[in-house]
Amino acid sequence: MNLTSAPAGRAAPGNGQPGVRSWLLGINPAAKLIAACVISFGLIPAVDPVTGGIVLAVTALLLPFSGINRATLLVLSVPFCLMGLSTWVVNLLYGEEGLWGASGAAVRILAIALPGMLAAVSSDATDLADALVQRLKVPERPAMGVLAALRLVPLLADQWRTVTLARRARGLEAGRNPLAALSIFFGKLFALLVRAVRTGTLLATAMDARAFGTGPRSHARVSRWRLADTVLVAASLLLLAAAYTVSAQLGTLRLLFT
Amino acid sequence: MGTGNRDGHGARVELSGWGWRHAGRADYALRGVDLVIEPGERVLLLGASGAGKSTLLHALAGLTGPNGAITGEEEGRLLVDGKPATSQRGRIGLVAQDPESQLVMARAGDDVAFGLENLGVPREQIWARVDEALARVGFPYGRAHPTAALSGGEKQRLVIAGVLAMRPRLLLLDEPTANLDPPGARLIRDVLARLLADTGATLVLVEHRVADVVDLVDRVVVVEPGGGVIADGAPRTVFARHGTALAERGVWVPHADPVPCTTPAPGGPVLIEAADCTLGTPRTPGRRRPKTVLNAVDVTVAAGTATALTGANGAGKSTLLTALAGLAKPQSGQIRPCGPLAAADPRPLVKWPARQLARHVGTVFQHAEDQFVTATVRDELRFAPLRLGMGEAETAAWVDELLERLRLTHLADKHPYTLSGGEKRRLSVATALSSGPAHAPDVLVLDEPTFGQDTRTWVELVELLDALRGQGRAIVLATHDTLLLRHLADVELRVADGSVTETARTGMEESR
Numbered sequence: 115m116n117l118t119s120a121p122a123g124r125a126a127p128g129n130g131q132p133g134v135r136s137w138l139l140g141i142n143p144a145a146k147l148i149a150a151c152v153i154s155f156g157l158i159p160a161v162d163p164v165t166g167g168i169v170l171a172v173t174a175l176l177l178p179f180s181g182i183n184r185a186t187l188l189v190l191s192v193p194f195c196l197m198g199l200s201t202w203v204v205n206l207l208y209g210e211e212g213l214w215g216a217s218g219a220a221v222r223i224l225a226i227a228l229p230g231m232l233a234a235v236s237s238d239a240t241d242l243a244d245a246l247v248q249r250l251k252v253p254e255r256p257a258m259g260v261l262a263a264l265r266l267v268p269l270l271a272d273q274w275r276t277v278t279l280a281r282r283a284r285g286l287e288a289g290r291n292p293l294a295a296l297s298i299f300f301g302k303l304f305a306l307l308v309r310a311v312r313t314g315t316l317l318a319t320a321m322d323a324r325a326f327g328t329g330p331r332s333h334a335r336v337s338r339w340r341l342a343d344t345v346l347v348a349a350s351l352l353l354l355a356a357a358y359t360v361s362a363q364l365g366t367l368r369l370l371f372t
Numbered sequence: 373m374g375t376g377n378r379d380g381h382g383a384r385v386e387l388s389g390w391g392w393r394h395a396g397r398a399d400y401a402l403r404g405v406d407l408v409i410e411p412g413e414r415v416l417l418l419g420a421s422g423a424g425k426s427t428l429l430h431a432l433a434g435l436t437g438p439n440g441a442i443t444g445e446e447e448g449r450l451l452v453d454g455k456p457a458t459s460q461r462g463r464i465g466l467v468a469q470d471p472e473s474q475l476v477m478a479r480a481g482d483d484v485a486f487g488l489e490n491l492g493v494p495r496e497q498i499w500a501r502v503d504e505a506l507a508r509v510g511f512p513y514g515r516a517h518p519t520a521a522l523s524g525g526e527k528q529r530l531v532i533a534g535v536l537a538m539r540p541r542l543l544l545l546d547e548p549t550a551n552l553d554p555p556g557a558r559l560i561r562d563v564l565a566r567l568l569a570d571t572g573a574t575l576v577l578v579e580h581r582v583a584d585v586v587d588l589v590d591r592v593v594v595v596e597p598g599g600g601v602i603a604d605g606a607p608r609t610v611f612a613r614h615g616t617a618l619a620e621r622g623v624w625v626p627h628a629d630p631v632p633c634t635t636p637a638p639g640g641p642v643l644i645e646a647a648d649c650t651l652g653t654p655r656t657p658g659r660r661r662p663k664t665v666l667n668a669v670d671v672t673v674a675a676g677t678a679t680a681l682t683g684a685n686g687a688g689k690s691t692l693l694t695a696l697a698g699l700a701k702p703q704s705g706q707i708r709p710c711g712p713l714a715a716a717d718p719r720p721l722v723k724w725p726a727r728q729l730a731r732h733v734g735t736v737f738q739h740a741e742d743q744f745v746t747a748t749v750r751d752e753l754r755f756a757p758l759r760l761g762m763g764e765a766e767t768a769a770w771v772d773e774l775l776e777r778l779r780l781t782h783l784a785d786k787h788p789y790t791l792s793g794g795e796k797r798r799l800s801v802a803t804a805l806s807s808g809p810a811h812a813p814d815v816l817v818l819d820e821p822t823f824g825q826d827t828r829t830w831v832e833l834v835e836l837l838d839a840l841r842g843q844g845r846a847i848v849l850a851t852h853d854t855l856l857l858r859h860l861a862d863v864e865l866r867v868a869d870g871s872v873t874e875t876a877r878t879g880m881e882e883s884r
Binding site for chain 2: 238239240258261262264265266268269273275276277279280281282283284285286287289301305308309313316317319320321322323324325326327328329330331332333334335336
């Protein structure tokens with residue numbers, strides 16, 4: 115039963131995540147998901163930069179201690195910062211609220227996105243599926259189906275490359291013609307779709323052949339809910355409440371549609 | 373479930389008047405099958421390609437029927453231990469061709485546990501059974517090993533472990549070694565031989581290359597496309613009585629390898645030269661740095677010569693092949709045209725415009741579907757000549773000739789995706805040939821051209837490639853097929869451990 119207390123994947127070497135014993139990676143994915151949802155949905159009503167800013171600052175401060183490796187964070191920070199910047203610029207240019215309103219929109223969107231992103235990056239897919247099924251009572255079939263499909267994503271990337279090379283081999287190249295590029299793109303998409311459907315069917319057949327869907331399943335791995343998981347959810351609620359309180363005290367709080 | 377005999381006793385299989393028609397098809401894949409398999413028997417199921425062998429295996433696995441993965445119309449009776457197979461899933465284990473599409477989980481142990489979870493085996497028993505199954509197939513890594521990091525043979529061993537852990541009474545193997553390289557295939561055959569020695573399970577095996585597995589079975593059953601059982605008995609008896617007839621229908625029969633008519637390779641000037649190239653996987657956004665697969669590659673491809681690339685899966689054969697075909701850029705170094713090919717354009721091949729490349733270098737991909745770009749077989753062949761500015765009448769004549777030569781005339785108006793495996797392969801070769809200046813490109817590059825083909829298509833392909841070689845074209849092929857190597861390869865380049873070495877060069881004159 116050693117496996118249930120120390121799920122194999124988290125300690126697995128070579129998954130590019132040193133410091134795996136760090137707290138965020140060890141938290142139950144269901145708890146991370148709930149905490150992220152609490153913060154994301156909780157922030158929707160607040161449109162001022164202070165409320166979102168407090169949440170964003172606290173979450174960002176926790177980043178170095180999250181145990182997520184630096185390369186992953188660096189890669190993710192690029193689209194993340196772009197998202198914030200573009201929101202800011204667009205709202206600044208076309209918004210009616212000026213600098214303050216634009217900053218509010220940008221900070222808010224980042225504060226809503228960051229916890230979810232952290233939850234996703236710091237969760238192993240298998241552990242997440244286990245947690246969804248065992249803790250959040252998500253039906254087995256979609257949860258396992260999505261998990262199995264995730265395994266096929268790298269295959270899809272390879273197949274995309276192959277159909278790309280195959281177009282060149284057939285003498286198809288867009289050059290500078292955008293119309294040709296579009297038609298080649300859709301041709302490739304169709305070829306990829308055919309391959310994906312075929313692979314997916316084979317996988318579904320293999321799952322059925324292993325008695326998937328014949329009756330109630332047992333669970334080889336236990337998705338444990340520990341004290342730390344409750345603490346994380348409670349902390350997310352506290353953080354949200356603190357952000358609203360501070361912002362209200364400062365008189366900066368502005369709610370949606372007011 | 374529970375304790376007792378490791379795999380339980382074998383199941384009894386009984387089919388009477390059984391038939392199956394796939395949804396949307398006019399003809400039955402199999403019909404009137406009467407067959408009884410006693411517990412513990414080991415049966416090799418044979419038939420020409422398209423004879424419905426896989427269909428029968430899927431039906432035995434209980435995957436057909438109203439809630440099954442495979443839909444169609446069934447007639448007659450198919451019973452496993454006296455009950456419909458559909459109610460017996462979980463007691464029947466199926467191992468299919470491609471390990472890639474059979475692994476469900478990201479970690480080895482979890483994957484083996486998957487079937488046990490589906491059976492509702494209590495957690496306390498699961499991990500002991502997982503460990504036992506992993507040990508029985510000789511899986512060399514721990515439970516936590518990522519499945520993505522396994523070789524093909526290791527993956528297939530894991531698939532077998534996943535099936536064994538469920539302790540099936542009926543074991544169904546659908547070409548379990550087809551997608552593996554020779555060492556991987558040997559590994560699986562050894563595992564199977566060992567397992568069959570200590571399991572009581574009934575076995576039904578479908579295998580293309582019969583000679584490799586004939587020692588594993590004690591009975592051979594031959595089925596006919598659209599029909600039922602046409603031969604049944606001990607392997608030796610069946611092959612003695614029906615061997616010739618089977619061979620004529622394209623079945624690979626032991627000791628009756630097909631003999632293609634080939635002519636000596638004429639040889640010729642070097643057409644493509646790779647000098648001190650480093651080849652690797654492409655750079656993909658969001659992934660690690662591109663991986664170097666092959667170092668210091670010095671390779672030449674000569675006209676009138678068949679150059680074969682051999683080596684284990686993942687060693688870099690396809691990487692080298694796509695680089696030589698001018699499709700992918702080397703990480704360093706250049707792949708240049710030489711001699712007559714350089715007269716067309718002296719730049720490195722990868723710089724050539726696609727249209728020009730297709731005219732001089734034809735490529736046949738391993739999965740034929742990847743290279744189809746139109747909606748009918750005829751359009752597929754008209755595509756290249758029309759783009760090269762060939763006249764309408766001339767194109768029509770050339771396409772008819774190609775269709776005729778590759779036995780595709782009756783399929784001219786079908787969609788390429790709807791063809792059978794052998795037909796797709798022939799079409800993909802035809803498309804690669806369609807674009808050349810004098811009706812064929814100067815260099816023809818093929819990835820596993822004979823994979824999964826019956827003997828008839830196999831002989832046609834070998835003779836076609838031989839004829840092209842005789843016309844002075846360069847043939848480059850990546851293959852595991854030792855028979856193909858024996859009959860066609862003039863130069864063998866072995867790809868292993870990050871480098872390419874020339875292992876054999878037959879005398880041009882004496883080669884068969």
